[in-house]
Amino acid sequence: MRALIIGVGQCGTKIADLFALVDFEALAINTSKSDLDYLKHIPRERRILIGESLTGGKGVNANPVLGREAMKRDLSMIMKKINSMVGYSDVDIFFLTFGFGGGTGAGGAPVLAEALKEEYPDSLVVAIGALPLKEEGIRPTINAAITIDKLSKVADSIIAIDNNKLKESGEDITRAYEKINHTIVERIASLLALIDIPGEQTLDSSDLKFVLNAFGSFATVGYAKAEANKVRNLSRLILKSFENEGLYLEANIESALYGLVAIHGPPELLKARDIFEALSYLTKKIKGKQIFRGFYPDPREKEIEVVTLLTGIYESKSIEDIVIIAKQYAQSFIKAKEEAETKKKELLTGLPDFDDIYP
Ligand code: GDP
Structure with missing residues (x-):
């Protein structure tokens, strides 16, 4: 299983940098030179500055229209770089990491996703994006709504991470982001590490690709971990990984099409009966009625x-909140603009031509 991680913008490159730390092939793309310099683990030759002619290397100031333009201008240079990284062996999945509420990532990721789908039709393109915090205000919400719309037309799946859900109240924002980024990478990296391991009932890349090939719908990752000697009921632990508190997103899991579960632990505790009990309950619960499973007994x-992993999700409160707020804002903005135009007309109609006053 070969995955290539491409981080776009500040949030995206920070997440990609953590993937590089755990030995994934990663590329960083940004309009801000200083943000690229700040990375620690992605080698310098894999950090690409885009849109220099547009912004002089100073970023796009959370403007996704500029982010989109920067990506378009330098797309051929980027695709050449990606081509050279890909080489002669196929990439199963391109993961694009970014923040939905900013400019470079939010504007650039959909452009890059489309180009990758065209150039590598047999590979999947999966977006991994952080949704803005409510306290950030209206602009990040609008940026997110625009990007949700664009990505849903080009990506195979969108793994959306709701920062609101993962940040604890009162927590410092920089620390919260650091912790969230580690959580994202820990979960996804541990899942990817289990794909294609030889074994009797393990998951392979075709299972993962089947599950993620979900026509631009949303996906989420769940997780549960416990000390083996404290687990009395494995079935319960599996169900916990599907519960709302373990997921990245407020979502109705019953609306999911596909699921995938990987269970790793001491062999004497991976009891088939408990596992099947939990999985048959969950399989009945989700809409698509298919859950792929992998067992990884490990005596150490x-x-x-x-x-x-749950994919094909189309009912998510995290996403609905963003889209509804953006729609309401657009409607009230258009109304306010029309009212201002009317007021202006009312105020200025009937005003004579004063040219005569200044002969
Ligand atoms: P860009 O560089 O223009 O793409 O903008 P950013 O990457 O800074 O995106 C800003 C958005 O991403 C904001 O709405 C934040 O909520 C979110 N964000 C920024 N940095 C991080 C981060 O390190 N982790 C997470 N999870 N979210 C982030």
Whole structure:
């Protein structure tokens, strides 16, 4: 299984940098030179500055229209770089990481996703994006709504991470982002590490690709972990990984099409009966009625870890909130603009031509 991680913008490149730390092939793209310099693990030759002619390397100031333009202007240079990284062996999945509420990532990621789909039709393009915090105000929400719309037409799946859900109240924002980024990478990296491991009931890349090939709908990752000697009921732990508190997104899991579960732990505790009990309950619960599973007995392991992927989700409060707020804002903005135009007309109609006053 070969995954290539491409981070776009500040949030996206920070997340991609953490993937590089755990040995994934990663590329960083940004309009801000200083943000690229700040990365630690992606090698310098894999950090690409775009839109220099547009912004002079100073970023796009959270404007996705400029982010889109920067990506378009330098797209051929980027695709050449990606081509050279890909080389002669196929990439199964391109993961694009970014923040939905900013400019470079929000504007650039959909342009890059479209170009990748065209150039590599057999690979999947999966977006991994952080949704803005409510307290950030209206602009990031609008940027997110625009990007949700554009990506849903080009990406195969969108793994949306709701910062609101993962940030604890009162927590410092920089620390919260750091923690959220680690959580994202830990979960996704541990799932990817389990794909294509030889074994009797393991997951392979075709299972993962089947599940993620979900026509631009939303996906989420769940997780549950416990010390092996404290797990009395494995079935319960598996169900926990699908519960709302374990997921990245407020979502109705019953609206999901596909699921995938990887269970890793000491062999004597991975009891088939418990696993099948949980999985048959969950399979009945989701709309698409298909859950792929992988068991990874490991005698050295002292913990049981369950990673879950749910895809094809179309009912999510996190997403609906953003789209509804953006729509309401657009409607009230258009109304306010019309009212201002009318007022202006009313005020100025009948005003004579004063040219005569200044002969
Ligand atoms: P860009 O560089 O113009 O693409 O903008 P950013 O990447 O800074 O995107 C800003 C949005 O991403 C904001 O709405 C934040 O909520 C979110 N964000 C910024 N940095 C981080 C981060 O490190 N982690 C997470 N999870 N979200 C972030």
